Amino acid sequence: MATDSATTDRRIAALAALAIGLQVIEAAIPSPVPGIKPGLANVITLVALLTLGWRAAVAVTLLRVVGASLLLGTLLSPGFWLSLAGGLAALLILAPLWRLYPGHLSGVGLGVAAALAHTTGQFLLAWSLIIPHPQLPLLLPPLLLAALITGVVTGILTNSVLSDPRIQRHVRNPPTTGTG
Amino acid sequence: MPGLRWGDAVMVALAVALVSSAFGVAYMPRGGATELVVTQAGATPRHYPLDVARTIGIDGAAGVTTIRIEPGRARCLDSPGSQRICEGAGWLERPGDMAVSLPNRLVLQVQGPGADFDSMHF
Numbered sequence: 001m002a003t004d005s006a007t008t009d010r011r012i013a014a015l016a017a018l019a020i021g022l023q024v025i026e027a028a029i030p031s032p033v034p035g036i037k038p039g040l041a042n043v044i045t046l047v048a049l050l051t052l053g054w055r056a057a058v059a060v061t062l063l064r065v066v067g068a069s070l071l072l073g074t075l076l077s078p079g080f081w082l083s084l085a086g087g088l089a090a091l092l093i094l095a096p097l098w099r100l101y102p103g104h105l106s107g108v109g110l111g112v113a114a115a116l117a118h119t120t121g122q123f124l125l126a127w128s129l130i131i132p133h134p135q136l137p138l139l140l141p142p143l144l145l146a147a148l149i150t151g152v153v154t155g156i157l158t159n160s161v162l163s164d165p166r167i168q169r170h171v172r173n174p175p176t177t178g179t180g
Numbered sequence: 181m182p183g184l185r186w187g188d189a190v191m192v193a194l195a196v197a198l199v200s201s202a203f204g205v206a207y208m209p210r211g212g213a214t215e216l217v218v219t220q221a222g223a224t225p226r227h228y229p230l231d232v233a234r235t236i237g238i239d240g241a242a243g244v245t246t247i248r249i250e251p252g253r254a255r256c257l258d259s260p261g262s263q264r265i266c267e268g269a270g271w272l273e274r275p276g277d278m279a280v281s282l283p284n285r286l287v288l289q290v291q292g293p294g295a296d297f298d299s300m301h302f
Contacts, residue, residue: 105188135277
């Protein structure tokens with residue numbers, strides 16, 4: 001069944017609104033280490049990716065980063081650029097990988113890849129422009145470990161969202177019956 | 181657990197390998213420092229090559245900071261300051277490592293042969 005672009009736009013807007021809401025709520029939760037968050041808004045990015053395609057996921061991510069930073073008052077601040085770098089890096093790694101869903105990868109694999117890319121992209125931006133200290137890479141392994149863990153968690157949440165029948169009918173390349 | 185695939189296990193295994201190697205590479209003990217630069221408020225920076233083992237003392241506003249130099253590394257042995265922050269920095273052996281003595285207004289930093297960035301001066 002063809003989906004006209006107005007419907008797609010509405011869906012992108014709805015997902016972006018959800019993602020912005022999640023990001024703002026997460027900003028209110030104090031985190032033990034600066035730069036480590038549960039990343040729940042990434043579940044929305046993955047759901048957008050797998051139900052509406054990669055370009056829709058790009059739109060949802062950009063809307064989320066800009067919208068959340070407008071609400072939080074961080075537009076164009078270093079945190080905004082870090083968030084943008086992380087989001088774009090995650091999208092870049094999802095571009096070649098997402099078509100492996102659902103045959104070879106589920107949300108967990110995509111979530112882990114996206115989370116690691118997100119952290120690496122943020123770190124590279126921070127290291128090249130904000131704090132070019134020679135020992136900054138010492139922070140990278142713990143950040144990557146946190147990304148691995150949060151990537152698995154967001155992947156599990158994504159799988160669970162996508163297995164809801166109300167969402168299942170929108171999923172592109174739906175899994176064939178009898179697997180999973 | 182709904183919907184897991186074999187590709188997920190591959191992805192997680194790759195990720196674990198990446199994270200482990202990152203820990204290994206980053207936290208391998210690694211030297212490379214060739215000289216100690218002592219910057220004190222109101223004085224020009226002094227350079228000490230990290231070649232011969234010796235102990236030097238730097239006078240400051242609150243007393244004497246004793247620095248132990250050994251080939252390739254240096255540490256603050258004793259410095260006025262009740263919190264022992266300068267001594268707590270331990271051996272400075274990677275380029276960029278630094279120790280600070282606030283009472284004496286000193287910064288000890290070891291540098292390597294190449295140019296490096298100091299985040300304070302960027």
